[in-house]
Amino acid sequence: xxxxxxxxxxxxxxxxxxxxxxxxxxxxxxxxxxxxxxxxxxxxxxxxxxxxxxxxxxxxxxxxxxxxxxxxxxxxxxxxxxxxxxxxxxxxxxxxxxxxxxxxxxxxxxxxxxxxxxxxxxxxxxxxxxxxxxxxxxxxxxxxxxxxxxxxxxxxxxxxxxxxxxxxxxxxxxxxxxxxxxxxxxxxxxxxxxxxxxxxxxxxxxxxxxxxxxxxxxxxxxxxxxxxxxxxxxxxxxxxxxxxxxxxxxxxxxxxxxxxxxxxxxxxxxxxxxxxxxxxxxxxxxxxxxxxxxxxxxxxxxxxxxxx
Amino acid sequence: xxxxxxxxxxxxxxxxxxxxxxxxxxxxxxxxxxxxxxxxxxxxxxxxxxxxxxxxxxxxxxxxxxxxxxxxxxxxxxxxxxxxxxxxxxxxxxxxxxxxxxxxxxxxxxxxxxxxxxxxxxxxxxxxxxxxxxxxxxxxxxxxxxxxxxxxxxxxxxxxxxxxxxxxxxxxxxxxxxxxxxxxxxxxxxxxxxxxxxxxxxxxxxxxxxxxxxxxxxxxxxxxxxxxxxxxxxxxxxxxxxxxxxxxxxxxx
Numbered sequence: 001x002x003x004x005x006x007x008x009x010x011x012x013x014x015x016x017x018x019x020x021x022x023x024x025x026x027x028x029x030x031x032x033x034x035x036x037x038x039x040x041x042x043x044x045x046x047x048x049x050x051x052x053x054x055x056x057x058x059x060x061x062x063x064x065x066x067x068x069x070x071x072x073x074x075x076x077x078x079x080x081x082x083x084x085x086x087x088x089x090x091x092x093x094x095x096x097x098x099x100x101x102x103x104x105x106x107x108x109x110x111x112x113x114x115x116x117x118x119x120x121x122x123x124x125x126x127x128x129x130x131x132x133x134x135x136x137x138x139x140x141x142x143x144x145x146x147x148x149x150x151x152x153x154x155x156x157x158x159x160x161x162x163x164x165x166x167x168x169x170x171x172x173x174x175x176x177x178x179x180x181x182x183x184x185x186x187x188x189x190x191x192x193x194x195x196x197x198x199x200x201x202x203x204x205x206x207x208x209x210x211x212x213x214x215x216x217x218x219x220x221x222x223x224x225x226x227x228x229x230x231x232x233x234x235x236x237x238x239x240x241x242x243x244x245x246x247x248x249x250x251x252x253x254x255x256x257x258x259x260x261x262x263x264x265x266x267x268x269x270x271x272x273x274x275x276x277x278x279x280x281x282x283x284x285x286x287x288x289x290x291x292x293x294x295x296x297x298x299x300x301x302x303x304x305x306x307x308x
Numbered sequence: 309x310x311x312x313x314x315x316x317x318x319x320x321x322x323x324x325x326x327x328x329x330x331x332x333x334x335x336x337x338x339x340x341x342x343x344x345x346x347x348x349x350x351x352x353x354x355x356x357x358x359x360x361x362x363x364x365x366x367x368x369x370x371x372x373x374x375x376x377x378x379x380x381x382x383x384x385x386x387x388x389x390x391x392x393x394x395x396x397x398x399x400x401x402x403x404x405x406x407x408x409x410x411x412x413x414x415x416x417x418x419x420x421x422x423x424x425x426x427x428x429x430x431x432x433x434x435x436x437x438x439x440x441x442x443x444x445x446x447x448x449x450x451x452x453x454x455x456x457x458x459x460x461x462x463x464x465x466x467x468x469x470x471x472x473x474x475x476x477x478x479x480x481x482x483x484x485x486x487x488x489x490x491x492x493x494x495x496x497x498x499x500x501x502x503x504x505x506x507x508x509x510x511x512x513x514x515x516x517x518x519x520x521x522x523x524x525x526x527x528x529x530x531x532x533x534x535x536x537x538x539x540x541x542x543x544x545x546x547x548x549x550x551x552x553x554x555x556x557x558x559x560x561x
Binding site for chain 1: 310311312313315316317320323324327391394395398399400402404405406556
C-alpha cells in the first residue's frame with residue numbers, strides 16, 4: 001500500500017537542549033491503524049506534534065500525501081485531525097460551537113449535517129447545547145474526537161485517547177475508530193493500554209529515547225517474538241525435575257506443584273507431544289494443563305529493555 | 309487565504325465578548341460617567357476651559373484613548389494567552405492557517421471590541437458635554453489605527469507572557485502611568501517646564517494630542533508628529549510579530 005505519511009530522518013531538540021527525536025524514519029500506510037507504543041518521554045507526542053504542525057522540527061522532513069508539512073502546511077493540516085492527550089477545552093463554549101469552530105479553523109464551510117452526524121456517532125447529540133465545563137471527562141474526550149473529525153480528515157492522530165475513559169466508553173470509541181477505518185481514514189494512535197493496540201492495530205511501532213526501535217505487522221510481530229508457555233499442574237509436587245525430563249527446558253514452580261515449559265510457536269515442532277509422553281512414562285500425574293501466549297506488553301517490555 | 313478560519317477565530321472571540329456583555333459594555337459606561345462626575349463636574353468647575361474648550365469636552369478624547377489602550381491591550385493579549393494557558397492553542401497551531409490569518413482573527417476581534425467600547429464612551433460623553441468633531445476622518449484614522457496597533461501590541465504580550473503575572477504587567481503597570489501622564493486630563497502646557505519636556509518622551513502623549521486635535525483643533529504636539537508616532541509603533545509591532553512568526557517564538561518551540 002502507498003504511504004500517506006512519510007517521516008524521514010526527523011530530529012527535534014528543544015530549547016532546553018533535550019533531544020526528543022533522533023533521526024526518526026517512519027512510513028504510515030494509507031488506511032491502516034498504526035499503534036505507536038513507547039514509555040513516557042519516548043518522543044511519541046513530539047513526533048505527532050511535528051506532523052500536525054504544532055512543533056517545528058529541528059531537522060529532517062515529513063510529508064503527508066506528498067506535501068511537506070512545513071512548506072505546504074495548508075494542504076497537510078487540512079488532511080489531518082488531531083485528538084490531543086490533554087483534555088483541553090474551552091470551558092464556557094457549547095459542544096456545538098466548539099465543534100463547528102474546529103471545522104471553520106480547517107477552512108471548511110459550515111455543514112450542520114456533518115456536525116450532527118459526528119455528534120450522534122459519538123453519542124454527544126443530546127449534549128450539543130451544554131457548556132464543556134458541565135461535561136464529564138469521558139465526554140470531553142469525545143468532544144475532542146468530534147472536533148478532530150469535524151473537517152473530515154484523511155489522517156487521524158489519537159494521542160492516548162482512552163486515558164481515563166471507562167470500559168464501556170472505550171469500547172464505543174473503538175467502534176468509532178473501526179468505522180473510520182472502514183471509511184478509509186488512516187489512524188495513528190498512541191496508547192498505554194497495550195492490549196488495545198493488540199486488539200485494534202494493523203501495525204505496531206515502538207519508539208523509545210527518540211528512536212523508532214521497530215515497526216512491524218502486529219501479527220508478524222506476535223508470531224516472531226511470541227513465546228508460548230505450557231503450564232503443567234501436578235497431582236503431587238516434585239522436589240526436583242526428574243532425570244528423564246532433563247532434555248526439556250523445564251522449570252519447577254509453586255513449590256514443585258507446576259512444571260513450566262517454554263516453547264516457540266513458530267518452530268517446526270513444539271515438543272509438547274513428546275513432553276507429555278515422557279511425563280506419562282515417568283509416572284508423573286497431571287492435574288491440569290494451560291498455555292499462555294506472551295502478550296504485546298511482554299514483547300514491548302522486552303524490546304524497550306533490550307534497547308537500553 | 310483561509311477566510312473560514314479567520315471568520316471562525318473572529319466570531320469565536322466576539323462571542324466571548326457577547327457572553328461578558330455586562331462587563332464589556334456597562335462597565336465603561338459607568339466608569340466614564342464617574343470620570344465626568346469627578347473630573348468634569350467637581351474639578352471642571354474650577355478649571356472651566358482649556359484653550360477655549362470646556363474641561364468636560366477636553367478630557368473626552370483622553371478618556372476614549374485611556375479605555376481604548378487598556379481594552380485593546382487587554383483583549384489582544386488575553387485572546388491569544390488564554391488558549392495558550394488552557395492548551396486549546398494546539399488546535400489553532402494544527403490548522404491550515406498562516407500566522408497572518410491568526411493575527412487577523414484575534415487582533416481584528418480585539419480591535420473591534422476596543423472600537424465598540426470607545427464609541428460607547430463617545431456616546432456617553434456626549435450626554436454630559438457638547439461635543440463636536442472638527443476632522444471626523446482624522447479622528448477615525450487615529451481611532452482605528454490606535455485600536456489596531458495596541459491590539460497587536462497586546463497580542464505580542466499574550467504570546468510573550470508565561471503566566472498571568474506577566475500578562476498583566478504591562479497593561480497594569482506601564483499603560484496607566486503613560487496614559488495619565490500623557491495629558492488625558494490636562495494640557496502639558498500646564499506642567500512646569502521640566503515635566504513638560506519629560507512628557508514629550510511619552511509616546512501616549514502624541515496619541516492623545518493627535519486624537520484631541522481631530523476634535524477641537526488644539527494639541528500639545530504637531531498632529532503630524534502624532535501620526536508618525538503611531539505609524540512607527542505599528543511598524544515596530546509588525547516587525548516583532550514577523551520575527552515571532554519566523555522563529556515560532558513561544559508558540560511552536
